Amino acid sequence: MRITTWNINSVRIRLDLIRQLVKQAKPDVLCLQETKVPNDLFPHQAFADMGFAHRMVHGMKGYNGVAILSRIPFSGGEPLHRCGKEDCRHLYARLPGGIELHNLYIPAGGDIPDPKVNEKFAHKLQFVDELGDWFKDARKKKQKLVAVGDFNIAPLETDVWSHKQLLDVVSHTPIEVEKFGRMQASLDWVDAVRHFIPPEEKLFTWWSYRNRDWKISDRGRRLDHVWVTPVLKTSLRSASVMRDARDWTPGSDHVPVTVEVAA
């Protein structure tokens, strides 16, 4: 089973790019974040035409939004709400073989890395805390779980273009990395991408729109992740980051990440 995650930054203006992704990566299940569309306006027919007969969407007007599109039948979990908000950031599905797939869009956290003056950063930290607690309380590490999405945190030094220059930049601050680690420890989550691509190697999934030439400056960060619980570790078959997609137009600032799990 091939699972692809992509922060699409508006699903409606990037349907052609999604068709290209589907052609090249051939995902069985596609998880999108930042769909930026309410459920009643989601382009269901386009995804049905691509072969995704099974769809679960959780969106709102203008912001956020997650969707699970699948060739394989699944039974629905429900949208989950965190931090007392209904802001469309967590959706999960139960796939055949007893695998439960979580699609996550963790808050970006604004610009100032201080929860006392920046409530978006406070929200992000609380969200990661809550999510880790929820995994620990509501699920077990012996369950077959996959968690994918835009986590908006780059944990390793090699997950950013300059560790030193990003220590004060939201996404790579020590407090975020620590909370990321605690969330990862909640179920002993395995980083499925680093399972195949060594942690010594620089690896990014996002490049800002604000760099004129993303490829030359290569100031990227690895914000998008795929995790599996320990029972699925031996089922992992491959992982890849579709770096070329950053050049597609009109492109997202994130690129797709695909993991193959024997199932």
Next chain:
DNA sequence: ATGGTGGATGCTCCA
């Protein structure tokens, strides 16, 4: 230190 771009929305917010 600053501003750079892009999407949705509607005279601005979010990333």
